[in-house]
Amino acid sequence: MKLDTIIVLGAGMTPSLQLPNEAKERLNKAIEIFIKHHSKQIIVSGKHSYKFKKSPNTTEAELMKYYLISKGIPHHQIIKEEYSQDTFGNAYFTRQYIIDPKQIKEFAVVTSDYHIPKSAFLFRKVYGPEYQIHFVAAKSSHTKGKLQKLKVREEMVKSILNKYLSKINVGDIKALRKFLYNKHPIYKGKSGILFELFKKGIKMLEPEKK
Numbered sequence: 001m002k003l004d005t006i007i008v009l010g011a012g013m014t015p016s017l018q019l020p021n022e023a024k025e026r027l028n029k030a031i032e033i034f035i036k037h038h039s040k041q042i043i044v045s046g047k048h049s050y051k052f053k054k055s056p057n058t059t060e061a062e063l064m065k066y067y068l069i070s071k072g073i074p075h076h077q078i079i080k081e082e083y084s085q086d087t088f089g090n091a092y093f094t095r096q097y098i099i100d101p102k103q104i105k106e107f108a109v110v111t112s113d114y115h116i117p118k119s120a121f122l123f124r125k126v127y128g129p130e131y132q133i134h135f136v137a138a139k140s141s142h143t144k145g146k147l148q149k150l151k152v153r154e155e156m157v158k159s160i161l162n163k164y165l166s167k168i169n170v171g172d173i174k175a176l177r178k179f180l181y182n183k184h185p186i187y188k189g190k191s192g193i194l195f196e197l198f199k200k201g202i203k204m205l206e207p208e209k210k
Contacts, residue, residue, distance in 0.1 A: 010046020010060035128171020
């Protein structure tokens with residue numbers, strides 16, 4: 001396994017624009033891999049959550065970069081992706097602006113343990129079979145109760161997205177771009193049927209009562 005490139009998925013920012021513990025857990029795991037495999041670069045992926053009413057004056061990627069630097073990672077080995085606001089965006093924008101231009105075909109994706117299933121589904125959908133992707137879990141410090149809620153939420157979002165993405169061939173970047181800007185609620189502008197599905201959330205997936 002050759003891990004020259006590591007992608008770390010953002011985990012949000014606090015209201016005071018600090019990295020939450022979950023983001024640090026992911027970054028610490030990335031540092032561990034970077035040192036073990038003598039990696040060449042770490043890509044930090046994330047703009048800010050769509051939940052911010054006003055765009056903050058920094059990005060998740062910027063905060064992640066400075067955290068890595070504080071831990072001894074050279075700044076020239078850190079690449080920022082500052083467009084994505086969700087996991088689908090992490091996959092799409094890293095491919096569009098970094099992975100493909102650099103002709104990278106093998107890399108690792110680091111994220112929280114509970115976040116791996118949805119991340120793997122979306123990255124494989126966006127990238128396709130030509131890329132060798134290794135998913136590395138950072139152990140989450142959430143309580144068992146919080147983890148269970150997070151897992152339910154992740155499965156819900158994955159199922160909703162799959163209703164739309166199942167019609168797109170894996171790796172079809174043109175079709176994925178069309179979906180991103182025409183149907184995805186975050187990038188389209190928080191409107192349309194898909195956004196309504198997100199708002200209704202888990203109830204949309206519950207079986208109908210007879």
